[in-house]
Amino acid sequence: MLESYVFVNIFETKGLEYMLILIFLVGFIIFLRYFEIHKQ
Amino acid sequence: MEITAKKGIKFIISELKPRGELFTPFNIITIPIIALGLIIVAYRFVNGLGSVTNQSQIFAWGLWKGFNVVTGVAFAAGAYIVTFMVYVLRIKKYHSIVKATVLNGFLSYVFYAGALILDLGRPWNIINPIIGNSFGFNSVLFLVAWHFMLYIIAQFVEFSPTIAEWLERKKAKKFLQSLTLGAVVFGITLSLLHQSGLGALFMMAKSKIHPLWYSEFLPILFLASSVPAGLSMVILEGTISRRVFKDLYPKHSSKHLYEEIVFGLAKGAALSLFIYYFFKAIIFIHGRHWSHITDMWGVWYFIEVFGFVLLPCIMYANGYKNRSIGLIRLASLITIVGIMLNRLNISVISFYWNNPNHYYPSWQEYIVALMVISIQIWVFRWVVTRMPVFKESHH
Amino acid sequence: MNRRKFFKLAGISAAGLTEKLITSADAAGIPSTKQFIGVLNDTTKCIGCRNCEKACSEVNGMQVPDIENDNALEKERVTDEKQLSVVNKYKTDKGTVYIKRQCMHCWQPACAAACLTNALHKTEEGPIIWRSDKCMGCRYCMVSCPFDIPKFEYQSWNPRILKCDMCWKRIQQGAIPACVEACPSEALMFGLKKDLMEIARTRIYKHPKDYVSHVYGEYEVGGASWLYLSSVPFEQLGFRTDLGNTPYPEYTKEFLYAVPAIILILPPLLYGLHHITEPEDSEKK
Ligand code: SF4
Ligand code: SF4
Numbered sequence: 001m002l003e004s005y006v007f008v009n010i011f012e013t014k015g016l017e018y019m020l021i022l023i024f025l026v027g028f029i030i031f032l033r034y035f036e037i038h039k040q
Numbered sequence: 041m042e043i044t045a046k047k048g049i050k051f052i053i054s055e056l057k058p059r060g061e062l063f064t065p066f067n068i069i070t071i072p073i074i075a076l077g078l079i080i081v082a083y084r085f086v087n088g089l090g091s092v093t094n095q096s097q098i099f100a101w102g103l104w105k106g107f108n109v110v111t112g113v114a115f116a117a118g119a120y121i122v123t124f125m126v127y128v129l130r131i132k133k134y135h136s137i138v139k140a141t142v143l144n145g146f147l148s149y150v151f152y153a154g155a156l157i158l159d160l161g162r163p164w165n166i167i168n169p170i171i172g173n174s175f176g177f178n179s180v181l182f183l184v185a186w187h188f189m190l191y192i193i194a195q196f197v198e199f200s201p202t203i204a205e206w207l208e209r210k211k212a213k214k215f216l217q218s219l220t221l222g223a224v225v226f227g228i229t230l231s232l233l234h235q236s237g238l239g240a241l242f243m244m245a246k247s248k249i250h251p252l253w254y255s256e257f258l259p260i261l262f263l264a265s266s267v268p269a270g271l272s273m274v275i276l277e278g279t280i281s282r283r284v285f286k287d288l289y290p291k292h293s294s295k296h297l298y299e300e301i302v303f304g305l306a307k308g309a310a311l312s313l314f315i316y317y318f319f320k321a322i323i324f325i326h327g328r329h330w331s332h333i334t335d336m337w338g339v340w341y342f343i344e345v346f347g348f349v350l351l352p353c354i355m356y357a358n359g360y361k362n363r364s365i366g367l368i369r370l371a372s373l374i375t376i377v378g379i380m381l382n383r384l385n386i387s388v389i390s391f392y393w394n395n396p397n398h399y400y401p402s403w404q405e406y407i408v409a410l411m412v413i414s415i416q417i418w419v420f421r422w423v424v425t426r427m428p429v430f431k432e433s434h435h
Numbered sequence: 436m437n438r439r440k441f442f443k444l445a446g447i448s449a450a451g452l453t454e455k456l457i458t459s460a461d462a463a464g465i466p467s468t469k470q471f472i473g474v475l476n477d478t479t480k481c482i483g484c485r486n487c488e489k490a491c492s493e494v495n496g497m498q499v500p501d502i503e504n505d506n507a508l509e510k511e512r513v514t515d516e517k518q519l520s521v522v523n524k525y526k527t528d529k530g531t532v533y534i535k536r537q538c539m540h541c542w543q544p545a546c547a548a549a550c551l552t553n554a555l556h557k558t559e560e561g562p563i564i565w566r567s568d569k570c571m572g573c574r575y576c577m578v579s580c581p582f583d584i585p586k587f588e589y590q591s592w593n594p595r596i597l598k599c600d601m602c603w604k605r606i607q608q609g610a611i612p613a614c615v616e617a618c619p620s621e622a623l624m625f626g627l628k629k630d631l632m633e634i635a636r637t638r639i640y641k642h643p644k645d646y647v648s649h650v651y652g653e654y655e656v657g658g659a660s661w662l663y664l665s666s667v668p669f670e671q672l673g674f675r676t677d678l679g680n681t682p683y684p685e686y687t688k689e690f691l692y693a694v695p696a697i698i699l700i701l702p703p704l705l706y707g708l709h710h711i712t713e714p715e716d717s718e719k720k
Contacts, residue, residue, distance in 0.1 A: 016325045024318040031314055034357060035307055090589025097515060097586050100577035128709045161572020161587060161594040165552065174553040174569045180687050181575045182551035183694060221709065229701040233694055243686040244545045244579035247678055259690050 055426060070414040077411025080404045081158060089161060092404040098392055099399035101159075106387035107409050108155035110238050111380050112148055113188075114262070117270030118277075119145025119195060120231035121308075127224040134301060139202055139429045140281060141274055144420065146195040151416040153188045158408065180240045187234035194227035206427040236263040242386055250390035252332050252341045255323045258386070264319050267312035268352075269379040271305050272372035278302070279369055281430070285421075289430045303360055306368045309375065310356035317349045337393060344385065348378025471542070471561035473628040473652075473660035474601070474615060475635055476535060478672070479645055481622040483508060483524060483533035487614035491520040491537075494602060494613040508533075511673065516586040519599045520614060527667040534672050535614070535623075538563065538584045538599040539652060540660035545683035546598075549579035554596070561628070561660045562601035570596055581656055581678050601660070628660055635664055657682025 061067075084092045095102040122141045125131045157163050168174045169182055170189070176182045197219050204213035239262030246254055255261065282289065282298070324330075332338055352371040359367035381389075388399065401409075424430065485502040492499045497517055500507060508524040513536070520537040544563050547555040554570035557563050565585075572594055576585045588594035602612040610616070615623040624631060632653060639646045651663040656678050663669070670676045 013325050013328060017322055020318070020322050020325060024322075027318075028311075028314065031311070031357070035310075035360060086592055088588065088590045088592055088594060093589075095574075095589065097513075097577070098583050100574040100587065124705075128705050128712070130709070130712045130714070156573075159573075161574065162570055163572070165569060165571040168552045168569050168571060176551040176553045178548045178684065178691070179551040179575070180691065181549065181573060183691065185551060225702050225705045225709075228705055229698060232701065233697055236690070240687055240690040241575070242578075243690070244549060244683050246683070246686060247581050247675065248578075256686070 066417075070418070073407060073410050074414050074418075077408045077414075080408055081411075084158070089159070092402065092408075094399060094402045094405065096397075096399065098395060099388075101387060101391075102399060103388065103401040103405040103409050104155050104159040106384055107380075108412050109152050109159075110241075110387050111383040112152040112155070112413075113238060114235070114266045114269040114379055114383060115273040115376065116145040116148035116152070117231065117235060117266035118274040119198075119270070120228045121267060121270050122274060123198065123224045124228050127221055128228070133304060136297070136430075137274065137278060137301060139199070140277065140424070142195055142198045143202075143423060143429055144273070144277055146192065146199055147416050147420055147423075149188060149192045149195065151412050151419075153192065155409075155412050156185075156188075158412075180237055180243070184234050184237040184241065187230045187237065191227055191230045191234065194223045194230065197223035198227065202427050202429060232263060235266040236260065238262050239386075245391070248392050249386060250332075250337055250393045251327065252324075252329055252337060253386045253390050255327060257319070257323050261316070261319055261323070264312070264316045265379055265382060268309045268316060268375050271309040271312065272352075272375040272379075275302055275305055275309070275368065275372040276376060279372075281424070285424055285430065288424060299363075299365060302365060302368060303363070306356045306360045306371070309372070310353050310360065313349055313353035313356065313375065317345070317353060320345055320349065337390065340385075344378065344381050348374060348381055352378065469559045471628045471660055472601075472606070472626065473540065473561060473631050473662060474612065475624040475626075475631040475662045475664065477622050477624070477635075477638065477664045478532055478534055479664065479666050480620050481522075481533040481535065482620050483522060483531070484619060485522050486617040486619060487535055487623065488518065488520055488522055490613040490617035491599070492518060494605070495519060514584065514586065514599075516588050516595075516597045519586075519597060523673060525672050527671050529666045532665065532667060532672055534663075534674075536673075537614075537661070538601075539582055539655075540599075540601055541656055541682070542658040542660070543656075543682035543684050545579040545581060545656070546576035546585055548684035548687070549575045551575065555585070558603065560606070562603045562606065563598075564600045564603045565596050565598060567595060572596075579683065581675070581683060628662070631662055635662055638664060651676075654680040656680070657685075 080092050089095060093102055093104075118141050122134055122138055126134050126138050157166065160166060169176060169185060197216065200216040201213045201220065204210075204216055236259035239258035239260070242249060242254070242258055243256070278298070278301075333341065352374040355367055355371035355374065358364070359371060388401075391399070485500070485507070488500055489502050491497075497519070500518065508522065511523050512521045514521050520535060522533050522535045525532045525534065540561055540563055542561075544555070544557055547553075547557050547563055549555075550570075551573065552569040552571055554566050555563060555576055556566060572587070574585075574587055574596075576596065577583070577587060585596050585598045587596055602610070602614075605612065611625040612623075615625040624634070632650065635650045635653075639648055639650070645666055646664055647666065647668055649665075649669065651665070651669050651674055652659040652661050657680065663674070665672060668676075
């Protein structure tokens with residue numbers, strides 16, 4: 001049980017995740033635009 | 041009264057007789073499979089599951105659960121998506137494919153739930169969780185089983201107006217049609233829950249599934265991927281039906297209209313794959329999985345993610361933009377293979393990846409898995425050649 | 436009196452009381468309180484005689500292994516549908532260690548949480564039992580158990596799920612599990628889990644050189660009724676030490692909790708959507 005006292009940061013990846021979500025949102029808009037351009 | 045009963049029986053018998061040619065290539069392939077499959081199933085009920093399957097003490101779930109149940113249900117997702125679009129969002133465009141999709145979904149559930157029974161060791165006790173002398177409320181499988189059952193009923197209600205039309209019962213049809221919206225709303229709710237429930241089934245196998253595939257977000261992943269799976273299946277099923285049941289479509293049904301539907305579905309599939317792809321990416325990062333990608337499993341994982349999620353996503357988008365039906369069909373095929381891979385990776389392939397003896401399905405298991413699909417297609421064909429499934433019915 | 440001394444004293448006195456109570460084979464079964472019972476397996480005392488295996492098979496009406504001549508210790512074995520308890524031999528730097536394996540009788544068992552018919556059932560005293568009239572043979576329990584304990588009779592038309600039930604029948608009649616009774620070297624001890632923990636901790640404290648400071652089963656997957664003491668780290672003895680301390684049912688809990696909420700929220704939402712998308716000039720067809 002002693003091993004559980006080592007330092008663990010469970011939010012280590014949070015920054016990356018937020019970045020990924022931003023990329024996703026921007027990407028999603030671009031992706032939607034991609035469909036629309038065709039229609040003109 | 042007696043006359044109608046007699047007539048009814050006669051009618052049913054005459055309708056049960058096969059129509060059309062017997063020796064089509066499809067029949068020649070499937071009849072032996074079905075016959076052999078039935079023998080294997082009978083054998084299994086006498087001599088135990090171990091006599092025909094390679095399932096073992098640590099690989100307790102094999103191909104029948106992993107492929108027929110877990111995978112098959114994902115492909116039946118088309119029904120809840122299309123009914124959502126048509127009845128809830130009232131997008132008229134898709135109205136002409138509703139009936140075939142619902143029928144397909146209904147039969148899938150009936151047969152995949154059936155496959156579940158084949159796999160039960162003590163199937164006579166299946167009534168226990170139904171009649172209530174032992175409710176395992178704490179079990180995900182309990183939830184999934186109940187949802188299967190209720191959803192089968194909901195889909196039957198959704199499809200029943202077509203049956204009434206076939207039997208020329210106008211009043212019954214009107215009544216049944218009035219139930220449709222309720223069944224649809226109920227059905228969508230159930231679908232969302234058991235599509236994700238199938239993922240939740242594997243949550244307690246945490247230590248057994250390869251970390252690249254296990255995640256506490258499995259329910260969300262299953263739900264997200266059921267959308268492209270269902271849409272791709274609708275596209276594929278439509279492609280095949282249009283070719284095979286050419287004569288059953290109304291004469292005036294325009295090709296252009298149908299293609300518009302496919303383009304719409306393709307756009308939906310592209311967007312849903314895009315979302316699913318990012319779900320995968322976020323979970324990959326959240327789980328800090330980069331230490332796992334160096335070996336064969338990592339390669340396999342990336343084949344699945346890039347080759348069967350991102351690639352069909354781009355293909356769908358391209359096909360939509362360039363008005364290329366061919367590309368879209370190819371994309372739907374790749375998506376279907378990809379979802380199959382994903383489900384099998386979780387339930388069979390990466391299950392106990394670190395165990396020296398791995399599970400490979402026996403040939404009997406393959407035959408029975410194919411048998412279930414074959415019978416489903418037979419029943420589908422029987423229904424569509426008799427009931428007005430492809431015809432647009434006016435209310 | 437400093438802290439150390441105090442704990443030492445308290446430990447000894449508690450252990451002194453309980454140890455006597457439990458290891459004697461004629462102890463009067465379970466105490467009437469509904470406290471979890473369990474078994475403490477002090478592997479440093481195990482001599483690998485496999486009398487427990489024999490007793491287990493006898494009690495459960497299975498084929499009794501020939502423990503004198505079958506050389507079964509040479510290979511590492513797992514329990515199966517023909518034998519619910521096995522002893523394995525491990526060569527370690529502290530000499531040969533024997534480990535008896537069977538169901539851990541988890542505090543929050545994955546198997547019982549998975550069972551949709553409640554066939555696998557956790558009794559209030561702790562042992563997990565299987566009830567043949569309920570089970571439908573779906574084998575979800577086998578998929579879920581982190582220790583791969585439930586076994587299935589694949590070769591039978593009427594298969595059973597088989598696993599150790601801590602001799603639940605005997606316990607109800609006031610006896611102790613057959614394996615504990617058969618153990619000649621007091622490696623197995625039966626009693627309340629809280630007492631057993633006290634003994635285990637005392638032994639670790641008194642003989643820090645002979646034990647690793649870990650009682651396997653105290654917290655593993657939320658804690659179990661079956662506890663192990665050992666002289667070498669548990670991963671060298673075929674134990675999974677990567678399972679974590681979260682009770683397994685917790686993994687599906689959130690999903691199951693979300694279900695009623697979704698059933699409540701979604702249908703009105705869908706109906707609402709249906710209503711607001713109604714065209715203004717709703718032409719009745
Ligand atoms: S070890 Fe497995 S079979 Fe035994 S109680 Fe725990 S989960 Fe159930
Ligand atoms: S196999 Fe039997 S005991 Fe195991 S989960 Fe299924 S119904 Fe329960």
